[in-house]
Amino acid sequence: MKSNHKSGTAFMKEKNKRCVLRCVKEKGPISRSEVADQLQLSKPTVSALVEELLQENWLKEVGPGSAGLAGGRKPIQLLFNSRAAHVIGIDMGGTKVRAGICDLDGQLLAADEFPTQTQKKSLLKALKQNVENLLNQASLNPDDILGMGIGAPGMTDTERGVVIDAPSLNWTQYPLKKEAEALFPWPVMVDNDVNVAVLGEQWLGAAKGMDHVVLISIGTGVGCGMLINGQLYRGATWAAGEIGYMVTDMAKARCADLPPPHEGYGFLEQYVGGAGIVQSMKQELKDQPESLFPNHFSAKDVFQKAKDGDRAAGKVLDEVIDHIGFAAANMISIINPEVVLLGGGISRSADWFLPRIQKTIQDFAPVSAPVLPTALRENLGVVGAVSLVLRETESVLKEL
Amino acid sequence: MKSNHKSGTAFMKEKNKRCVLRCVKEKGPISRSEVADQLQLSKPTVSALVEELLQENWLKEVGPGSAGLAGGRKPIQLLFNSRAAHVIGIDMGGTKVRAGICDLDGQLLAADEFPTQTQKKSLLKALKQNVENLLNQASLNPDDILGMGIGAPGMTDTERGVVIDAPSLNWTQYPLKKEAEALFPWPVMVDNDVNVAVLGEQWLGAAKGMDHVVLISIGTGVGCGMLINGQLYRGATWAAGEIGYMVTDMAKARCADLPPPHEGYGFLEQYVGGAGIVQSMKQELKDQPESLFPNHFSAKDVFQKAKDGDRAAGKVLDEVIDHIGFAAANMISIINPEVVLLGGGISRSADWFLPRIQKTIQDFAPVSAPVLPTALRENLGVVGAVSLVLRETESVLKEL
DNA sequence: CGCAAAGTTAGGCATCTTTACTAACTAACC
DNA sequence: GGTTAGTTAGTAAAGATGCCTAACTTTGCG
Numbered sequence: 001m002k003s004n005h006k007s008g009t010a011f012m013k014e015k016n017k018r019c020v021l022r023c024v025k026e027k028g029p030i031s032r033s034e035v036a037d038q039l040q041l042s043k044p045t046v047s048a049l050v051e052e053l054l055q056e057n058w059l060k061e062v063g064p065g066s067a068g069l070a071g072g073r074k075p076i077q078l079l080f081n082s083r084a085a086h087v088i089g090i091d092m093g094g095t096k097v098r099a100g101i102c103d104l105d106g107q108l109l110a111a112d113e114f115p116t117q118t119q120k121k122s123l124l125k126a127l128k129q130n131v132e133n134l135l136n137q138a139s140l141n142p143d144d145i146l147g148m149g150i151g152a153p154g155m156t157d158t159e160r161g162v163v164i165d166a167p168s169l170n171w172t173q174y175p176l177k178k179e180a181e182a183l184f185p186w187p188v189m190v191d192n193d194v195n196v197a198v199l200g201e202q203w204l205g206a207a208k209g210m211d212h213v214v215l216i217s218i219g220t221g222v223g224c225g226m227l228i229n230g231q232l233y234r235g236a237t238w239a240a241g242e243i244g245y246m247v248t249d250m251a252k253a254r255c256a257d258l259p260p261p262h263e264g265y266g267f268l269e270q271y272v273g274g275a276g277i278v279q280s281m282k283q284e285l286k287d288q289p290e291s292l293f294p295n296h297f298s299a300k301d302v303f304q305k306a307k308d309g310d311r312a313a314g315k316v317l318d319e320v321i322d323h324i325g326f327a328a329a330n331m332i333s334i335i336n337p338e339v340v341l342l343g344g345g346i347s348r349s350a351d352w353f354l355p356r357i358q359k360t361i362q363d364f365a366p367v368s369a370p371v372l373p374t375a376l377r378e379n380l381g382v383v384g385a386v387s388l389v390l391r392e393t394e395s396v397l398k399e400l
Numbered sequence: 401m402k403s404n405h406k407s408g409t410a411f412m413k414e415k416n417k418r419c420v421l422r423c424v425k426e427k428g429p430i431s432r433s434e435v436a437d438q439l440q441l442s443k444p445t446v447s448a449l450v451e452e453l454l455q456e457n458w459l460k461e462v463g464p465g466s467a468g469l470a471g472g473r474k475p476i477q478l479l480f481n482s483r484a485a486h487v488i489g490i491d492m493g494g495t496k497v498r499a500g501i502c503d504l505d506g507q508l509l510a511a512d513e514f515p516t517q518t519q520k521k522s523l524l525k526a527l528k529q530n531v532e533n534l535l536n537q538a539s540l541n542p543d544d545i546l547g548m549g550i551g552a553p554g555m556t557d558t559e560r561g562v563v564i565d566a567p568s569l570n571w572t573q574y575p576l577k578k579e580a581e582a583l584f585p586w587p588v589m590v591d592n593d594v595n596v597a598v599l600g601e602q603w604l605g606a607a608k609g610m611d612h613v614v615l616i617s618i619g620t621g622v623g624c625g626m627l628i629n630g631q632l633y634r635g636a637t638w639a640a641g642e643i644g645y646m647v648t649d650m651a652k653a654r655c656a657d658l659p660p661p662h663e664g665y666g667f668l669e670q671y672v673g674g675a676g677i678v679q680s681m682k683q684e685l686k687d688q689p690e691s692l693f694p695n696h697f698s699a700k701d702v703f704q705k706a707k708d709g710d711r712a713a714g715k716v717l718d719e720v721i722d723h724i725g726f727a728a729a730n731m732i733s734i735i736n737p738e739v740v741l742l743g744g745g746i747s748r749s750a751d752w753f754l755p756r757i758q759k760t761i762q763d764f765a766p767v768s769a770p771v772l773p774t775a776l777r778e779n780l781g782v783v784g785a786v787s788l789v790l791r792e793t794e795s796v797l798k799e800l
Numbered sequence: 801c802g803c804a805a806a807g808t809t810a811g812g813c814a815t816c817t818t819t820a821c822t823a824a825c826t827a828a829c830c
Numbered sequence: 831g832g833t834t835a836g837t838t839a840g841t842a843a844a845g846a847t848g849c850c851t852a853a854c855t856t857t858g859c860g
Contacts, residue, residue, distance in 0.1 A: 072805025235736025336635025472838025
């Protein structure tokens with residue numbers, strides 16, 4: 001049952017205080033009086049809470065506003081102090097790690113990246129080094145840091161802060177939260193990179209303020225983050241959103257030359273992931289050896305060739321996009337989101353294939369939803385990780 | 401922002417009261433003292449709240465329990481009074497309407513059904529008649545009724561209580577809540593029949609107490625209800641769970657003899673819905689006209705024939721089950737539920753095909769989940785509708 | 801000056817908690 | 831068996847905290 005009873009009135013006060021803070025944060029410069037109005041709290045109560053929030057530096061007074069039309073005393077404008085605390089966000093990728101410091105508005109004060117180390121020990125060491133640099137760059141002390149969020153490329157138990165399985169890093173059951181908290185003097189939160197990304201997009205990106213969002217990320221692998229009723233949905237065993245395993249073509253799945261996948265790669269991933277694209281391309285090339293492809297190439301190259309007019313590459317990508325279209329349509333049928341975001345490396349070519357995906361959706365889903373590329377670029381992971389901390393932290397900012 | 405401020409302390413008390421009530425409800429016979437312990441409330445507070453709850457008849461004292469091992473005064477055992485109020489549940493189907501009255505434990509006190517009228521007016525009239533009979537049967541007054549839940553076979557806006565689209569009833573934008581509330585003196589809540597069903601199964605059925613549940617219902621059409629983080633998920637525009645539109649076979653979807661569906665029927669529905677099964681069977685029979693099938697038959701007949709060993713029927717159903725298996729696997733990949741329930745007419749033959757569905761899941765989903773038939777039978781809809789009311793009602797019972 | 805709006809002060813009410821108490825029961829000892 | 835010590839359930843009274851209302855001060859406009 002675990003009742004969060006701050007046993008009584010303290011809880012109520014805390015809640016009201018948060019409401020006041022949130023109100024000021026959202027409604028921009030605003031007077032005590034108006035806050036009282038909006039929250040249906042009495043003026044004295046608001047004044048008292050504001051007093052405390054000023055004391056704690058969450059709010060600041062910014063001189064008088066203009067008086068009302070009918071005369072009267074000028075209001076004292078209150079503003080949220082977005083520099084009351086700072087949060088560090090880490091985007092831990094398979095090849096590089098990007099770290100950044102944001103203020104509470106999501107403004108990036110400093111960011112940097114370094115190559116991913118294969119050894120966990122040296123990775124953490126490099127991370128510590130990097131974070132200290134960032135602190136210096138932003139002229140901040142550890143005291144100014146509210147917490148640190150990390151997006152990891154794999155299934156993650158956010159409660160215990162354990163990365164269950166991250167193939168690209170070769171991690172299994174790695175207690176990242178614990179390890180990181182031993183290294184830094186602030187709380188650390190860990191989550192799946194795709195989950196983190198969807199948080200970032202909802203905070204400051206293409207899904208700003210939306211409560212029902214699906215983000216499909218296509219890079220080396222294929223992942224999917226879901227915001228449902230305004231909250232991240234992680235599933236019963238942290239495995240929700242494994243869209244890489246969606247089967248969009250039974251016939252192929254059954255008759256596959258390969259045995260059923262299940263070892264790290266899913267059906268969809270075989271076709272639309274980076275590795276899958278390369279493989280399909282190679283398959284295609286077998287039949288027409290006169291092609292201009294080099295012996296080794298990447299998915300990116302396939303895209304390039306297709307844009308340059310290579311028929312075979314175009315054919316491969318046609319199929320890829322078709323799969324993505326059906327995957328998106330299926331997601332819409334099931335989740336009915338307000339928007340579907342496409343992220344990952346592939347999103348750079350978005351305008352090229354977006355119309356076709358939309359067509360598929362229109363033809364096969366019962367309702368529609370706009371499909372857009374993610375709006376945040378290289379800092380998406382960082383900002384998302386910051387948002388993770390802001391949403392989950394027990395601080396005054398926590399939603400209620 | 402709309403802050404639910406019961407402005408202050410009254411809210412807190414209300415909340416504590418609900419906690420006490422819920423605690424007693426869940427922890428069975430329990431003493432004031434232990435409630436105080438569990439909720440971390442002081443004994444006087446609990447006593448006061450219990451006093452009120454006794455007064456209001458939500459609780460009852462049931463004589464002394466046994467004293468502890470170390471001696472001491474015998475506790476006065478408290479019990480939830482499941483007859484403090486009653487709820488009416490309506491399962492509105494395409495061919496018949498089933499109505500029932502439950503107490504707060506979900507115990508069915510009376511139930512009855514009548515054929516669905518095509519005219520809305522006469523349908524409501526028949527409903528009123530029926531409900532009055534039920535009240536008599538259970539010897540209850542309208543005052544004893546907390547509310548009424550209705551499960552409707554179509555997309556439903558639960559906020560406004562409007563059935564947006566229910567093909568089998570030929571309803572569009574029908575304000576059922578409003579109409580019903582004009583007829584009855586208690587609040588009415590309306591939701592999709594599948595949503596209602598999953599609530600019922602979570603309350604008293606195969607998903608008891610689970611927070612992540614997917615229910616796939618296969619009857620005339622194909623629907624899907626989802627419980628996510630313990631809550632019903634309805635989507636951004638009440639269209640979540642339209643699994644009938646899931647495409648599990650791109651090739652077939654694209655090359656289909658028919659144009660893209662979109663007019664009321666989805667891809668999956670074409671194959672696994674009742675109408676779809678019949679059509680596939682007819683298709684199959686064309687090729688072997690020596691069959692024993694009558695001119696007119698139903699999906700049920702196909703099942704029967706298949707069980708009796710008819711090869712063609714078996715082949716048709718094989719494909720149906722294959723589709724269902726992949727649909728279930730896809731749902732698991734995306735939602736990662738604790739359990740997948742199969743409901744609707746098809747669930748009667750569950751043991752026959754369940755193993756094959758499980759095999760498909762094992763082969764193609766990244767994680768597993770048990771697949772079970774729904775546990776509640778003819779009263780699933782009724783009980784679910786009751787549960788809907790209990791969960792959403794603003795009464796003392798509301799979760800917080 | 802008179803009015804109006806912002807913000808503060810003082811007093812009152814509701815709720816919870818703490819502390820101290822009574823009631824009731826067990827165990828154990830004489 | 832009867833008495834006493836120890837334990838637990840529940841109640842009563844007093845204290846703390848938070849909110850609200852009402853009255854007040856401050857500040858600005860006409």
